[in-house]
Amino acid sequence: MFKLSKKADYGLIAMKHLANHRQQHACSASEIAEEYGISATLMAKVLQKLARQSLVTAKHGSTGGYQLAKAPEKVSALEVITAIDGPVLITSCVTTHGNCDATERCSIKEPLRRVNESILSVLSTVTIAQLTEETPEPALVELKGMERLAVTG
Amino acid sequence: MFKLSKKADYGLIAMKHLANHRQQHACSASEIAEEYGISATLMAKVLQKLARQSLVTAKHGSTGGYQLAKAPEKVSALEVITAIDGPVLITSCVTTHGNCDATERCSIKEPLRRVNESILSVLSTVTIAQLTEETPEPALVELKGMERLAVTG
DNA sequence: TTTATATCCGACTGATTTGGTCTTACTCTA
DNA sequence: TAGAGTAAGACCAAATCAGTCGGATATAAA
Numbered sequence: 001m002f003k004l005s006k007k008a009d010y011g012l013i014a015m016k017h018l019a020n021h022r023q024q025h026a027c028s029a030s031e032i033a034e035e036y037g038i039s040a041t042l043m044a045k046v047l048q049k050l051a052r053q054s055l056v057t058a059k060h061g062s063t064g065g066y067q068l069a070k071a072p073e074k075v076s077a078l079e080v081i082t083a084i085d086g087p088v089l090i091t092s093c094v095t096t097h098g099n100c101d102a103t104e105r106c107s108i109k110e111p112l113r114r115v116n117e118s119i120l121s122v123l124s125t126v127t128i129a130q131l132t133e134e135t136p137e138p139a140l141v142e143l144k145g146m147e148r149l150a151v152t153g
Numbered sequence: 154m155f156k157l158s159k160k161a162d163y164g165l166i167a168m169k170h171l172a173n174h175r176q177q178h179a180c181s182a183s184e185i186a187e188e189y190g191i192s193a194t195l196m197a198k199v200l201q202k203l204a205r206q207s208l209v210t211a212k213h214g215s216t217g218g219y220q221l222a223k224a225p226e227k228v229s230a231l232e233v234i235t236a237i238d239g240p241v242l243i244t245s246c247v248t249t250h251g252n253c254d255a256t257e258r259c260s261i262k263e264p265l266r267r268v269n270e271s272i273l274s275v276l277s278t279v280t281i282a283q284l285t286e287e288t289p290e291p292a293l294v295e296l297k298g299m300e301r302l303a304v305t306g
Numbered sequence: 307t308t309t310a311t312a313t314c315c316g317a318c319t320g321a322t323t324t325g326g327t328c329t330t331a332c333t334c335t336a
Numbered sequence: 337t338a339g340a341g342t343a344a345g346a347c348c349a350a351a352t353c354a355g356t357c358g359g360a361t362a363t364a365a366a
Contacts, residue, residue: 002157002234002241006354009244016261028312036259042355048314061363062311077268081155088155091162106189108169111284115230115275122271131264159325181341195326201343214334215340 002090004081010038010046011084012077015128018056019072026065046084053083068128077131078123088123090116155243157234163191163199164237165230168281171209172225179218199237206236221281230284231276241276243269 017032033043047066051058055075056066068075082088091112170185186196200219204211208228209219221228235241244265 003243108284118275131261
């Protein structure tokens with residue numbers, strides 16, 4: 001398939017929640033989990049990963065919880081996704097070091113890499129602050145040559 | 154994760170191969186499979202799916218094989234991918250009918266749907282004909298507001 | 307200092323998906 | 337008619353993923 005893992009989903013939801021409660025107290029994992037009907041331990045695990053990548057700060061102790069480490073306008077969706085799922089690579093051929101077992105034979109590696117970069121750009125353009133239902137801007141990207149093709153999906 | 158299935162990969166490779174041998178005879182599944190070091194039966198399966206979606210035409214008999222049903226400039230990568238893997242949906246929340254189990258609580262459904270559409274646009278812009286190593290155009294898409302953010306990946 | 311609360315971390319399990327194979331039937335060409 | 341090839345579905349094994357559990361650690365309050 002071609003989709004985010006549920007953990008990445010939860011990560012985005014959590015980040016959005018923290019952004020909304022930025023001014024207030026730190027939010028505990030169970031508090032966020034309860035609000036969206038997600039297992040508390042699973043949400044904790046997701047938040048731990050985000051903390052390890054310094055996207056959120058964890059505060060220990062009885063009044064502890066999580067808070068955003070940066071302003072929500074400074075955090076992209078891509079950062080959250082890679083923090084949880086690792087690097088975003090659309091094909092097995094396109095790895096970080098750029099090789100697959102059929103490097104010489106595979107004829108579409110380079111063009112797919114470019115497609116991959118385009119998708120990275122889309123994801124890095126979207127910030128946590130923009131993840132609201134009432135985003136004013138309807139289109140996030142404008143495609144070159146879009147008039148040639150209609151979106152078939 | 155966030156990547157294409159190998160079958161979709163193989164589908165793109167096969168389509169590209171058929172595009173390159175367009176003028177010549179029809180290519181059998183085993184011929185393509187051998188060239189790229191892929192199992193023949195697996196490649197056959199992939200090609201069968203493509204044939205069912207009318208992306209390629211199958212010719213039976215001893216001189217049979219597969220041929221492109223349309224010009225390579227008229228077939229987008231998105232068509233090939235959806236033919237093999239089904240509809241492209243980046244999150245579990247974003248389904249074709251548009252619901253998940255936490256519809257009311259989930260606060261990022263609509264923005265993610267827009268991100269999804271952007272990715273669909275990217276994939277639908279790329280054609281089989283463009284899947285060559287020596288594509289003249291370096292950038293496939295141009296992003297609105299890209300100057301605000303650098304690609305972190 | 308003790309106790310309660312909360313995060314942290316790694317190991318573990320069960321279910322789902324996916325890559326890949328095999329078998330059988332069908333279709334066309336020579 | 338025989339051979340080459342496709343068509344289609346069942347089938348298996350490996351990898352991945354969602355979600356859980358338990359213990360360790362750090363903080364705050366009594």
